[in-house]
Amino acid sequence: MAAAQGPLRVGVLGCADIAWRRTLPALAACPDTELAAVASRDEAKGKRFAAAFGAPRVQGYEELLAARDIDAVYLPLPAMMHAHWVAKALRAGKHVLAEKPLTGDAKSTDELLALADSQGLVLLENVVFPHHSQHARVRRMLADGAVGELKDFTGVFTIPPLPDENMRYDPDIGGGALLDMGVYPIRAALYYLGPALDVLHAVLRIRSRTGAVISGRILACTPGGVTADLAFGMEHSYRTGCAFAGSSGLMLLDRAFTPPPPLQPLLRVERQDHREEITFPADDQFGNIVRHFAHAALTGSSVHDQSEMSRRQARIIDDVRRVAVRIEVP
Template sequence: MTALRFGVLGCAEIARRRMLPAMAAGPATTVTAVAGRDRAKAERTAAPYGAAAVHGYAALLERDDVDAVYVPLPAALHAPWVERALRAGKHVLAEKPLTTDAVDTARLLDLAKERGLVLRENVMFVHHSQHAAVASAVSRGVIGELRAFQAAFTIPRLPGTDIRHRPELGGGALFDVGVYPLRAALTHLGHDLRVLGAQLTGGPGDEVDTAGAALLSTSAGVTAQLTFGMDHGYRSGYELHGSLGRISLDAAYTPRADHRPRLVVQTRAGVEESLLEADDQVANTVAAFAEAVRTGGPPEEVSRVQAELLASLRQVAGLGAPGDHSPATAADSRVSSADSSSA
């Protein structure tokens, strides 16, 4: 089988630290080119993989030795470069969120389908086997009928120079860390979710939201409470509550490849802990993308649904149009109902 040849747009940390090593190590993938605005940085990033260093992103899209493009650029740059890559005939794996606008996300998914190309959003945690173990326990009725879902992903304060503090680049807690608990809710509750309430806030001097919370519900009344932020103590986990008990999982979103997850089930009978097998979600993600290209996998509709929910959450929180990334202040941020916000 011919290896899928990746070109990388940019030298972001996640590309250098996680994705490039996985692409180079995978039996079905290889790295052929790395593009950067800084030629020297592109050369340093490409060198360990014997890949070509390309000056400028557009030049990489013109190469005939690139089958697929990985886009780890700032979120606000995803839409234009994903579109250019698709129009150049390349499959695309783009960092999350796929775009910062639901209309752009839908348009790009439709474009990929129209051109017979694979477009995937790089939400890696869903490719870890621990989440299938949780889903299996729920489907077996271990905690009875599902009643509620709670999830949190919070990280410590980032340096002021970090791009995630820059509104013009699509920064903010919702797009950076809020995507994780939201996608976890979609994974375990399905796509039938609507936003009931939301709040996005920033501290003094912040130009983006650095904290947020949301309440969602399915049409059957199963609720999802989400918490996220990037000025917090570290927390990465979720719980599912049922009529007979609850299941909890820590290190849910960014576990190391050698981490053995601990699944905790609490019922009237007591607490049962299961130590699951370690899994490499980065390698799994790259392999799943390569397989989708090989088999002609269809667009993932979950990215469309997620984008619509992100837009709804912003609207309910009072942030207005997708291009407005300014946080609400502590005084004027609010929790409001979806019905009253859309009136």
């Protein structure tokens, strides 16, 4: 895999809210990355982003990709635009950190990852939460028998309704809740249960006037019989967490997907006649993934494990669409 000379000069393709709140601050703070340019279809927004994060210039998308002094691209465009622009960035010789989901389907995901491999470039899906240290700690506790033999995993990520004009309600642009919120519990199930996860059943609630998935639930299972109950959506109260039910106990992890850097995550452990709360150290998951991406691009190290997770995640999304009962709602 090709390596770049540090620091990694990064161009930003799009001015999404997640870029403003989380990823660009992490890129600006990382000693191994330098924000070189911002590309935006809204010039005023592009100038605001560039000024806030120290990028020297604002360009159009094609101009940014053609720039020889840019080594990598961070791409926070709407979900259904990813496949097109990630491919263009890779063909322009840029490493790519792309917001999740990498694409809307398994075939497109496979094609992009194969293209990155053929070009000797890093393509990393910006699924951030596994880079928070709380998850490695929980996985070690499960391996050490904290709940006995794991029987059931539950993952949930739901948010309240968004304004009607929000692009997530347009399935041709934002892709809907399965792609936006559903990837969190799906990826968590893969992280904790392994890649051999089969979708048994699913329910998708579809907004009738737009065709967008607004919420859903997935039942999956490992070959050994561990079940996964995964809920997601944008018509609920805000919930984000994981639960691990075992033969001798239960663990509940709140703020599993979205802990801000100062937050010390809380894990509740319940066993017969025993209750305890464990506070984990604060961690910066966005800073961690940015450093991971920069290290891979600068040293030529592999991101194979994350690529395989992205492939399996995309296949599960395809499987959910295939088996789901669809319920139309106003």
